[in-house]
Amino acid sequence: DRLREIRGASSILDRLNREIMGAIARDLDPNAQVVYANGGSGLFLLAEDKAEEFVRRVQAKYREETRGGATVTGAVQRLPAELTEQDLEQANLHQQLDLLRYKLRRAKECPPAIVALPSHPLLQLCDSCGLAYATGQSPWREPRGEEQRYCSVCLQKRREDAQIKKSIERMAARPQEVSPGSDEEAKRAVLWANLIYRLNRIAPDYFLEDGKPIVPKRPRDIDTLCFVASAGRGSIRDYLGLIYADGNGMGSRIEKLSTLGEIEKFARSIDDAIYKALASAVARYLSPVHVSGLLAEEDEENGQAEQGGQPQKDGYFFPFDVLLLGGDDLMLLTSGDRALSVALEVARVFRAEAHEQQGTLSVGVVFAPLKYPFGLLHDLAENALRFAKKQARLDQWRDAGDGDDTRINFLVVAGASTHEFDYLYKTAYCRHEANAEFRATLRPYRLPELEDLLQAIREAKRLGFPRSKLHQLREAILKMNRTSTVLEALAALQGCRDQEREFLLRWLYGFNQRYLLQNGQPAKGAGNIQGFPRVIFPWSHLQAPGQSGREIYLTPLLDLVELYDFVAAQEGERESED
Structure with missing residues (x-):
């Protein structure tokens, strides 16, 4: 960990x-x-x-x-x-x-020359980084009772983490008094002082429960965060979501500025926008979670546990952890059912706040089981983010003409051998055949498209859309052709109830008309039902831009199926276990 x-x-x-x-x-x-x-x-x-x-x-x-x-x-x-x-x-x-x-x-x-460290078989390497030699044991309790030895660098990081955790608790106990740089606590925990200050301004009741003050804690380690994530109200599956967001073209924009005044204004605006975006997402989707059975472990870290290890009382925890926030970068870990809504809110608010500077974000979201190694999870999120940035440049024909290059990409880890997204896209989600191209996914998504997709998932859950039919649709789409894919998808659709079938067709035709037809115009000769000639269920059929004449078949249905378990119906959720 x-x-x-x-x-x-x-x-x-x-x-x-x-x-x-x-x-x-x-x-x-x-x-x-x-x-x-x-x-x-x-x-x-x-x-x-x-x-x-x-x-x-x-x-x-x-x-x-x-x-x-x-x-x-x-x-x-x-x-x-x-x-x-x-x-x-x-x-x-x-x-x-x-x-x-x-x-x-x-x-x-041209960095300075580095003198190699001595090597000896009796010198133990750090149990965390494995790069430097261990200098001592951690003074804090290890998860699962492990005895580990760490180098001075990793010990310093752990010491800092313990001090910041205490600072966060003290600031959360008096949010009205917190402001950036106001005291030693705020100067030490710069990120959290900024976040608590903004939360108290935009959502004063964030630190209240039934009108009484609460003091949420930061999860101690990955095990605690997993427990909190799965205990939260509305938590759908035992999955974590890692969100990695980065600004688009910020380096090139700042290099075009020629005065110090312009640079200062640009940097302040972007930094302020990312903090506002995070605070808005936390206030809206990441309220403190009430958890029982963890306070004994938390107090044990400070030497205050009761004998017998029984918890003294219940407590509140932040259902997330901010791992990185600076400039135009953000990395946040939370439960799987909250991750996509948080990513959407962060990207939307950042775009609105940084509009004057033309600031936008690309976001990679990875859903992984609770016990998935964090190092691999980070690599997958980084790759998903890079793909979003690259694909936004390649698929400019999908732009709405508003200059908004915000993109959100996501990946669901289904097993221990999950590959990076760009590899999956080339091998599993995309296929070329003669003069045709099949795309089983529309990732990365623009904000309006993803909001539409999430709303469709909520509607499908309220209807109790059978999971067996979703699985059949997924298997049909991944065959990626114009024959068996269409026949098997229609067979799955035929097995649905009338209201489920009507909903899926209506949404697919509407999605195609709103986001996939170039300039939002129906094809010539579309007849009375706009967009119908462009849809061959489950595919949307487009002509590639330019003179190539290449046909593109794509669909958002596979994305709907993969995200189905990570989006909760807003009210009256009823899921079929069929």
């Missing part, structure tokens, strides 16, 4: 970036200006004779705080001497900024 190290490392780096960098700059030069400091990078204005010393001090602080586990690269660029302090914010510094970026890239590509 490396969740503690991941959270601890994220907290250390976030504090170094947002708090300590600026403090070092102001200590060296009281007139220093922080243009931005988030997302793992920063841009600072200092006196010329202090700049090199600033870089050295920041590098030394990174080595000290991370016990050598992380380093930082810096570069210095002199600005024109004729510019006054008043002119710096609006002056055109495009050439100087380009040169600064070049110096930074060159420094990164």
